[in-house]
Amino acid sequence: MASLLPFSNLHISQSQACHFNTHYMTSHLFLLSLLGYFSLYERMAAFSYQHHHPLLLDSPFLPNSAIKLPPTPHQVGEMTNVSAGFLYCNTPEAIREASATEARAFQSSGSLDGAIILHSGETQMDCSSSVLVETHGGDSGERATTLQGSTEKKRKSRHGASLSSFRSKDTKESKSRKHKSKEGEKPKADEVKERKPCDDPPTGYIHVRARRGQATDSHSLAERVRREKISQRMKLLQSLVPGCDKISGKALIFDEIINYVLSLQNQVEFLSMKLAFLSPTMHDLGVDLNGHMDQQQRIGSMARDSVPTPFVPQRNHIQPVAFGGDITKDYPMMDPSPFLLHQQGPQAFSQDNSSVLMQVGDQRQGFLNPMMFNNMCSFQ
Amino acid sequence: MSSRRSRITEEEINELISKLQSILPESRRRGTSRASASKLLKETCNYIKSLHREVDDLSDRLSDLLATMDTNSAHAEIVRSLLRS
Numbered sequence: 001m002a003s004l005l006p007f008s009n010l011h012i013s014q015s016q017a018c019h020f021n022t023h024y025m026t027s028h029l030f031l032l033s034l035l036g037y038f039s040l041y042e043r044m045a046a047f048s049y050q051h052h053h054p055l056l057l058d059s060p061f062l063p064n065s066a067i068k069l070p071p072t073p074h075q076v077g078e079m080t081n082v083s084a085g086f087l088y089c090n091t092p093e094a095i096r097e098a099s100a101t102e103a104r105a106f107q108s109s110g111s112l113d114g115a116i117i118l119h120s121g122e123t124q125m126d127c128s129s130s131v132l133v134e135t136h137g138g139d140s141g142e143r144a145t146t147l148q149g150s151t152e153k154k155r156k157s158r159h160g161a162s163l164s165s166f167r168s169k170d171t172k173e174s175k176s177r178k179h180k181s182k183e184g185e186k187p188k189a190d191e192v193k194e195r196k197p198c199d200d201p202p203t204g205y206i207h208v209r210a211r212r213g214q215a216t217d218s219h220s221l222a223e224r225v226r227r228e229k230i231s232q233r234m235k236l237l238q239s240l241v242p243g244c245d246k247i248s249g250k251a252l253i254f255d256e257i258i259n260y261v262l263s264l265q266n267q268v269e270f271l272s273m274k275l276a277f278l279s280p281t282m283h284d285l286g287v288d289l290n291g292h293m294d295q296q297q298r299i300g301s302m303a304r305d306s307v308p309t310p311f312v313p314q315r316n317h318i319q320p321v322a323f324g325g326d327i328t329k330d331y332p333m334m335d336p337s338p339f340l341l342h343q344q345g346p347q348a349f350s351q352d353n354s355s356v357l358m359q360v361g362d363q364r365q366g367f368l369n370p371m372m373f374n375n376m377c378s379f380q
Numbered sequence: 381m382s383s384r385r386s387r388i389t390e391e392e393i394n395e396l397i398s399k400l401q402s403i404l405p406e407s408r409r410r411g412t413s414r415a416s417a418s419k420l421l422k423e424t425c426n427y428i429k430s431l432h433r434e435v436d437d438l439s440d441r442l443s444d445l446l447a448t449m450d451t452n453s454a455h456a457e458i459v460r461s462l463l464r465s
Contacts, residue, residue, distance in 0.1 A: 226418065229418045230417050230418045230421060233418055233421035233422055233425065234421060236421075236425055237421060237424060237425055237428070240425060240428050240429070241428070250393055251392050251393055251396060254393065254396035254397065254400065255396065257400065257424060258396065258399055258400055258403065260428070261400070261403050261404075261424065261427065261428060261431070262403065264428065264431040264432070264435065265403075265431065267431075267435055268431060268434050268435055268438065271435060271438035271439060271442060272438055274442055275438060275441055275442050275445065278442065278445045278446065279445055
C-alpha cells in the first residue's frame with residue numbers, strides 16, 4: 001500500500017545497510033536513519049493536539065434529508081432545506097435558542113420516531129450536538145402539530161420565521177408575531193433548558209436518537225450506537241497520531257495509526273537499547289543466561305514477525321564471547337539488564353527491548369569490542 | 381464517502397484491524413477473538429499513550445544517565461555522537 005511507504009523506505013535503508021559488511025559505520029548509518037525517522041515523528045508530535053472540531057459530530061446528521069411526514073412534498077422539501085440550515089448553525093447559543101423554540105413542538109409531538117436522546121455526556125460538544133438532534137426532530141414535530149391547526153401559509157411563515165430566528169437569535173419576537181399559540185412556548189423552553197443541564201453529567205452510555213426515515217428497530221439502533229462509538233474512538237486516535245487529522249478515509253487512517261504504533265515501538269526499543277548501552281554494569285545479576293536467551297529468542301522471533309525491527313537479526317552468537325575474564329561478564333550483562341531496567345513497565349516492553357538488545361549485543365560484539373574493552377573495564 | 385469505501389473494500393479494513401490487533405501487546409497472549417472494533421480502538425489509544433509515556437520516561441532516564449557519565453571517555457563520545465545525529 002502506498003501509505004505504508006514511509007516504513008518501506010526504512011526497510012530499504014535497512015537492506016542497503018546490510019550490504020556493507022558489519023562495520024561500525026553500518027549500524028551508525030542505520031541508527032542515523034532511524035533517528036531521522038523518529039525525529040520526524042517527534043517534530044510532528046510537537047504540534048499541539050487538536051481537539052475535535054466541536055461540530056464533527058454534526059456530519060452524521062447532515063445527510064438526513066429523508067423526511068416522511070404527512071405534509072406535502074413541497075413542504076417536505078422546504079423543511080429539508082430549513083433543517084439543513086438549522087444544522088449548520090454553529091454557535092451553542094443559537095442552538096439552545098433554537099431548541100428552546102422548537103422544544104414545545106418536540107414535546108407536543110411526543111414520539112416522533114420513538115427513540116432516545118443522544119446523551120453521551122463526554123463533552124460539551126456532545127451536549128450541543130444532542131440539542132441539535134432535538135432541534136431537527138423538533139422541527140419536523142412542529143410541522144406535525146401545526147398541521148391540523150394552521151394554514152399552509154402560516155406554516156411556511158413559521159418556517160421562515162424560525163429559520164431567521166435561528167440565524168439572528170431573536171426567536172421569541174418573530175415567533176410571537178406570527179405564531180398562534182405563544183403560550184405553549186415558555187414552559188417548554190424551560191423544560192428544554194432544564195433538560196440540558198441534565199445532559200451534561202456523563203450517563204456512561206450512549207443514547208442515539210433515530211433519525212427521520214431510518215429504521216427504528218433495536219438492531220439498527222444498536223448498530224448505530226456501535227458505529228458512533230467506533231467513530232468517536234477513531235477521532236480520538238486521530239488526535240493522538242500526528243498528521244492523522246488531514247487524512248480522510250478509514251483505511252488510510254488505520255494505515256497511519258499502525259505505522260505510528262510500530263514506529264513508537266521501535267523508538268522505545270531504540271531508546272532502551274541506548275540506555276542499556278550506557279549503563280552496562282547494572283547489578284550483580286544472578287540470572288540464568290541460557291534461560292533468558294531462549295526466552296529472548298522466542299520473543300525476538302515473535303517481535304520480528306509483527307514488528308519490523310531495525311536491526312539485522314543475528315542469532316548466532318548469543319553466548320558471551322570470550323574476550324577475557326572480566327569482559328565476558330559485561331556482555332552478557334548487557335542483554336538481561338533491560339529486564340531489570342524495565343521491570344516497572346509493561347511486560348511487553350521489556351520483552352521487546354531484550355529481543356532487540358540481544359541482536360544489538362551481537363552487532364556490538366562484532367565491531368565495538370576494540371573500543372569498548374577499556375571503557376567497559378573502566379565501568380567496573 | 382460511501383464511494384470511497386467501496387474502493388477500499390471492507391476486507392481491507394478488516395485486515396488492517398487484525399493487523400492492529402496483532403500489534404497490540406494485549407491480544408498476543410489471548411486467543412485472537414476480540415474482534416470488537418471499538419475495544420480495539422480503545423486499546424490502541426491506551427497503548428499509544430503508554431508508549432508515549434514510555435518514550436518520555438526512557439528519554440529522561442537516558443539524559444540523566446548521560447549527564448552522570450564520565451564525559452571524557454570515548455564511550456560517552458560515541459553515545460553522544462549517536463544522540464546528536
